[in-house]
Every structure is written in structure tokens, then in C-alpha cells.
Amino acid sequence: MSMLLSVGALIIVLGVLIFIHEAGHFIAAKLAGIHVHRFSLGLGTPIKALSFTRGGTEYAVSWIPLGGYVKMATAEEEVTSSALEGGRPEREVPPDQYFESKPVWVRMVVILAGVTMNALFAWAIYTFIIAKNGLPYDPTTTVGFVTEDLPAGAGPLSNLVPGDSIIAIGDTPVDSWGEIRRLIQSTSNETIVIHLAGKAPVELTIHPDALVERIQAAGAIFPYLPAVVGGVLADTPADSAGMVTGDTILSIDGSPTPQWYDLVEFVSQNPGRELAFVLGRAQGTDTVLATPAAVVDTAADGELRTVGRIGIARVSMEQRRSLSLGAAVVEGAKETANYGTIVIRSVRGLLTARVSTRELGGPIMIGQIAGATARAGLDPFLAFMALASTKLAVMKLLPIPLLDGEPFLFLVVEDLFSPPPSANLRRRLNSVGFALPMC
Numbered sequence: 374m375s376m377l378l379s380v381g382a383l384i385i386v387l388g389v390l391i392f393i394h395e396a397g398h399f400i401a402a403k404l405a406g407i408h409v410h411r412f413s414l415g416l417g418t419p420i421k422a423l424s425f426t427r428g429g430t431e432y433a434v435s436w437i438p439l440g441g442y443v444k445m446a447t448a449e450e451e452v453t454s455s456a457l458e459g460g461r462p463e464r465e466v467p468p469d470q471y472f473e474s475k476p477v478w479v480r481m482v483v484i485l486a487g488v489t490m491n492a493l494f495a496w497a498i499y500t501f502i503i504a505k506n507g508l509p510y511d512p513t514t515t516v517g518f519v520t521e522d523l524p525a526g527a528g529p530l531s532n533l534v535p536g537d538s539i540i541a542i543g544d545t546p547v548d549s550w551g552e553i554r555r556l557i558q559s560t561s562n563e564t565i566v567i568h569l570a571g572k573a574p575v576e577l578t579i580h581p582d583a584l585v586e587r588i589q590a591a592g593a594i595f596p597y598l599p600a601v602v603g604g605v606l607a608d609t610p611a612d613s614a615g616m617v618t619g620d621t622i623l624s625i626d627g628s629p630t631p632q633w634y635d636l637v638e639f640v641s642q643n644p645g646r647e648l649a650f651v652l653g654r655a656q657g658t659d660t661v662l663a664t665p666a667a668v669v670d671t672a673a674d675g676e677l678r679t680v681g682r683i684g685i686a687r688v689s690m691e692q693r694r695s696l697s698l699g700a701a702v703v704e705g706a707k708e709t710a711n712y713g714t715i716v717i718r719s720v721r722g723l724l725t726a727r728v729s730t731r732e733l734g735g736p737i738m739i740g741q742i743a744g745a746t747a748r749a750g751l752d753p754f755l756a757f758m759a760l761a762s763t764k765l766a767v768m769k770l771l772p773i774p775l776l777d778g779e780p781f782l783f784l785v786v787e788d789l790f791s792p793p794p795s796a797n798l799r800r801r802l803n804s805v806g807f808a809l810p811m812c
Contacts, residue, residue: 386761390494391414393491397487398443398445407471407472408471410431411433413431416437416440440775446471447472477784481784488766492709492713495709500702502752507693509692510551511691512550514547514548516537516539520593526577526590527589532575537570538571539553539567542556542560542566542567555591557590558591559711559714562581563579563580564576565577581718582721598632600623600636603688609685610663615661622652624650625649640681640682641682643681645665645681647662647663649661649662716767720771
């Protein structure tokens with residue numbers, strides 16, 4: 374069932390994103406007066422039962438369920454007609470409806486229309502989610518703790534101690550934990566300066582394109598989290614002891630628990646042992662006894678271990694800021710630009726070997742993520758679709774064969790040089806482009 378959901382979610386994501394992308398090319402071509410032979414979802418020969426012709430254009434679903442295309446009329450039908458695009462079209466069209474008959478700037482607009490539609494689609498989704506739910510943020514800027522396992526360049530984070538207040542990252546003041554993490558990941562400077570209230574700043578040296586290390590550094594520091602009970606599961610040690618939502622756990626067996634992390638650590642280390650919990654309540658303090666249940670858990674290193682659990686959830690510090698539609702549009706644009714920048718830097722990181730190809734997700738991983746987000750609900754699934762659309766928009770601009778960046782690059786060359794590159798030269802350059810990834 375899980376596999377079917379992943380496959381179904383993948384088909385929906387790819388189908389929608391490809392349709393949006395190709396619709397951009399199609400609409401721009403029609404507006405420019407370029408004849409379109411075929412608008413296809415999928416590659417190869419069209420499926421007759423799923424195809425129809427209207428206004429001289431064939432609308433089709435093709436046999437190979439990968440990608441899609443808009444086949445425009447061109448003076449070089451023999452050169453551009455491949456098996457992946459259903460072969461050479463039969464219909465002849467007037468030369469003034471050829472792609473090449475239009476000015477270079479018009480052809481550039483047509484080429485870029487696909488990625489533009491993907492970017493606008495992502496922007497619309499982010500705007501919808503933010504307008505519907507508000508803007509989530511955690512107003513905490515106080516450090517709770519720092520993990521011991523730090524990536525290269527992030528060693529100075531160990532100088533942070535619980536209670537340190539972060540006031541700015543670089544030149545940008547911060548007022549939420551999400552802003553702190555975002556700036557650590559996305560600041561364009563190689564040196565990340567973390568300014569603290571009343572203390573010397575902490576400086577990290579991590580290249581902007583070393584995205585894995587940036588993400589690890591941002592995730593190595595945790596915000597201050599009070600030891601407040603956010604919820605109690607039924608029929609658990611905490612429930613039996615009489616703990617309720619809103620209780621503040623002041624100490625356990627005489628050991629102070631100033632933060633949630635201290636509470637979790639103490640309980641985890643004492644499975645099966647009765648503990649005395651001192652609780653802070655509106656009417657004063659109270660002491661209850663609870664014995665953590667022994668639970669088998671998987672440690673960070675993958676090993677199984679037995680830990681204690683009493684069945685309570687932490688209190689959420691997240692708040693939501695309601696926004697007008699105009700403000701949501703602005704925030705949606707920021708989200709799109711932020712994720713687009715991350716994708717661009719990941720591509721640069723691949724080219725400079727700062728990002729490993731192992732960190733890339735192929736169709737299987739994309740399907741798994743799509744399935745997981747679909748199970749999580751509509752908003753997570755839409756957010757993933759927006760991210761995938763942003764990624765597609767950036768990747769399609771790469772100047773390699775089968776992507777929009779390749780014909781756009783040829784148009785730039787045509788605009789700069791006269792005469793433009795011949796069809797044979799473009800075919801040879803295509804062959805080089807296909808061969809480069811093999812080297």
C-alpha cells in the first residue's frame with residue numbers, strides 16, 4: 374500500500390509539474406504566432422486513445438512516461454524530429470509560423486516560459502499555504518544546547534552554552550529560531566558570524582556551496598525549550614502518576630531539569646526505576662512518582678538500546694502570524710527565491726565537488742518523499758510539489774541537451790554572432806553535451 378501511494382504521488386507530482394512547464398512553452402509559442410504540431414505529456418509515439426487534434430495542434434499522452442514536450446514548427450524538421458518526439462510531423466506550415474522566423478528575443482521568451490511557469494506555480498503554492506495557515510515561527514532565540522558531532526568548519530559552535538542569546542547572523546538581526554537556521558544555511562558569505570548578547574561573536578567557516586555542512590551546522594544547535602508538559606498519553610506512567618498538560622517539571626530525584634532536553638536525558642537513562650518528579654503548578658509545587666517504561670530505541674549510530682519513557686510530549690513553542698493576502702504573496706516570493714537559491718548552490722556544489730552525488734535524490738527517493746508528504750496531509754504534499762517545481766525550474770536552465778538551457782544558450786550565441794551556428798554544428802555540440810556526463 375505504501376509503495377502504491379509513493380508511485381501514485383510521484384505520478385501526480387511529475388504529471389502536474391511537466392504539464393505546467395510545457396504549458397508555459399505552449400502558451401508563449403501560441404502568443405508568438407509559432408505553430409505547435411504537438412503538445413505531449415510523455416515521450417515517444419502518442420497513444421491514439423489518449424490523443425486528439427484541435428486548431429492544428431495534436432494534444433497527446435505518449436507511451437514513454439518520462440517528461441513531455443511541445444513540438445513547434447521549425448525550418449529544420451529533419452534535424453529536430455526525433456523518435457522521442459514522435460518523429461517528423463506530416464503537416465506543412467507557412468514559414469512565417471516557424472520558430473526561427475521570430476526575433477531572437479521572442480524565441481528566448483518562448484524558451485524561458487516553461488521555467489517561468491514552474492517558478493510562478495511554486496510561488497502560488499507557497500502563497501496559498503501561507504495565506505491559509507499563517508506564517509509559522511518560533512520566537513525563541515536562546516540557545517538550548519549544541520550537539521557534539523559538528524561538521525567541518527562548525528567547531529566554534531561548541532563555544533555556545535545554554536542561555537546564550539543570538540541577536541544576529543552576520544548583519545541581519547534575528548527574531549526567531551527559523552530565521553537563525555535559515556541564515557546559517559543560506560548566507561552567501563563563507564564566514565558565518567553569529568552575534569551574541571553580551572559575548573564575543575562565534576564565527577564559522579563553511580563555503581556557501583557546502584550545503585550538507587551548512588544544514589548540519591544549522592541543525593547542530595537547538596533552541597531553549599522549557600521542561601513543560603505539552604501532552605500526556607493515556608495509560609502511560611505519566612498518566613498514572615497524575616501529570617497533566619501544562620505541568621512544569623522542576624526536578625527529577627533532586628536533579629534540576631531546567632530544559633526539556635535535561636528531562637529527556639534523565640528519564641531515558643533510568644528505565645524501570647521509580648523516579649520522584651517535582652512539578653510546578655498554578656497552585657504551587659507537587660511531587661509525583663513514576664516509573665519510566667523500558668522501550669527499545671534506535672540510537673543515532675544505528676544500534677538498538679533500551680531507554681526509559683513516561684509518555685509525555687513537549688510543549689510547542691511555535692506560533693503563527695496571520696498575514697493579509699498581499700503579505701502572503703510577498704512571503705511566498707521569498708520562499709520561492711530561498712529554495713531556488715539553495716538549488717542553484719547545490720548545482721554549483723556538485724560542479725565543485727562540495728556536494729556529493731550521493732546527496733541527490735533520484736526518482737525512487739522523490740517517490741518516497743512524495744508518498745510520505747501525501748500521507749502527512751495536503752499542505753506538506755503541496756509544499757513538496759512547490760519545492761520540486763522550483764528545483765525543476767532551476768535544473769531546466771542548465772545548458773545541456775534536452776534541457777531549456779541548451780537552446781537558450783544557442784539563442785544567445787545567435788544574438789552575439791553572425792551567422793548563427795549551423796544545424797550540424799548544433800548537433801555536434803549536442804553530442805559533446807551528452808558525452809560530458811560520461812567522462
